[in-house]
Amino acid sequence: xxxxxxxxxxxxxxxxxxxxxxxxxxxxxxxxxxxxxxxxxxxxxxxxxxxxxxxxxxxxxxxxxxxxxxxxxxxxxxxxxxxxxxxxxxxxxxxxxxxxxxxxxxxxxxxxxxxxxxxxxxxxxxxxxxxxxxxxxxxxxxxxxxxxxxxxxxxxxxxxxxxxxxxxxxxxxxxxxxxxxxxxxxxxxxxxxxxxxxxxxxxxxxxxxxxxxxxxxxxxxxxxxxxxxxxxxxxxxxxxxxxxxxxxxxxxxxxxxxxxxxxxxxxxxxxxxxxxxxxxxxxxxxxxxxxxxxxxxxxxxxxxxxxxxxxxxxxxxxxxxxxxxxxxxxxxxxxxxxxxxx
Numbered sequence: 508x509x510x511x512x513x514x515x516x517x518x519x520x521x522x523x524x525x526x527x528x529x530x531x532x533x534x535x536x537x538x539x540x541x542x543x544x545x546x547x548x549x550x551x552x553x554x555x556x557x558x559x560x561x562x563x564x565x566x567x568x569x570x571x572x573x574x575x576x577x578x579x580x581x582x583x584x585x586x587x588x589x590x591x592x593x594x595x596x597x598x599x600x601x602x603x604x605x606x607x608x609x610x611x612x613x614x615x616x617x618x619x620x621x622x623x624x625x626x627x628x629x630x631x632x633x634x635x636x637x638x639x640x641x642x643x644x645x646x647x648x649x650x651x652x653x654x655x656x657x658x659x660x661x662x663x664x665x666x667x668x669x670x671x672x673x674x675x676x677x678x679x680x681x682x683x684x685x686x687x688x689x690x691x692x693x694x695x696x697x698x699x700x701x702x703x704x705x706x707x708x709x710x711x712x713x714x715x716x717x718x719x720x721x722x723x724x725x726x727x728x729x730x731x732x733x734x735x736x737x738x739x740x741x742x743x744x745x746x747x748x749x750x751x752x753x754x755x756x757x758x759x760x761x762x763x764x765x766x767x768x769x770x771x772x773x774x775x776x777x778x779x780x781x782x783x784x785x786x787x788x789x790x791x792x793x794x795x796x797x798x799x800x801x802x803x804x805x806x807x808x809x810x811x812x813x814x815x816x817x818x819x820x821x822x823x824x825x826x827x828x829x830x831x832x833x834x835x836x837x838x839x840x841x842x843x844x845x846x847x848x849x
Contacts (some may be wrong), residue, residue, distance in 0.1 A: 583787035670836025
């Protein structure tokens with residue numbers, strides 16, 4: 508595939524009891540996670556959550572509350588896709604096989620519990636694994652707890668998956684791309700090994716995979732820092748369109764990548780203790796039918812008075828795109844600027 512488009516954390520502060528934070532890339536600590544004789548490799552795919560609850564709970568208030576969170580559409584995709592994939596088993600089927608799942612949410616209802624409380628445990632039966640167990644005296648209090656902690660639960664699962672993906676990339680990544688980034692930007696930035704087709708421009712590197720019907724892309728570029736307005740939506744879109752027009756043309760002179768300004772969301776986030784602006788939304792090829800979702804991080808490199816932008820974008824017509832975009836999102840968290848090192 509030619510690199511030309513033809514006619515493309517953060518750690519949640521522990522708010523729950525018994526929350527175990529293992530070393531991970533989001534805190535700047537790198538820790539290789541793998542299965543062992545004591546902790547086998549977990550089952551399931553990234554962003555999959557298995558809910559363990561009796562049938563009456565699953566179909567009741569508490570079950571519906573957690574399903575609402577898991578089924579919530581992921582913002583920035585061209586079609587509705589849930590932010591997590593869910594499955595359900597009852598307590599009697601929770602055994603030495605099913606307890607190996609990577610993300611488990613257990614709901615236990617009993618009169619022995621005086622109030623709703625959630626316990627978070629890591630790598631209990633497998634690695635990597637996170638088990639969230641909610642104890643409550645009744646379904647009503649369980650549902651209230653889940654609803655009131657919606658953002659916490661979302662962030663906990665998302666940041667855990669991002670940390671896993673970023674951590675894996677520290678140990679297994681496209682070495683050629685990482686070397687090019689180091690030479691051009693003096694930054695550390697790691698991407699999946701299968702994203703290996705590269706195009707190098709001026710202060711711009713673009714990598715893509717060998718997909719035929721789907722294409723996953725990652726790019727990194729820098730801009731001189733002018734003002735803090737660069738970390739706001741409208742200036743960001745204008746700058747992105749300028750960079751993409753120059754570096755990602757289409758098959759004809761009047762075609763180039765641009766941002767769809769009606770579908771862009773930005774927010775400030777924390778990446779390993781450093782400020783970043785996250786932007787997610789939709790891109791399109793001017794004067795063509797191509798388009799898809801993107802996600803980017805804009806970071807300030809104070810040492811060199813510049814802004815470093817890393818972005819992942821997907822072209823996958825007629826296919827679900829959540830999993831691909833989530834995979835690219837994890838790579839964005841591996842960026843380390845010269846200022847970060849200081």
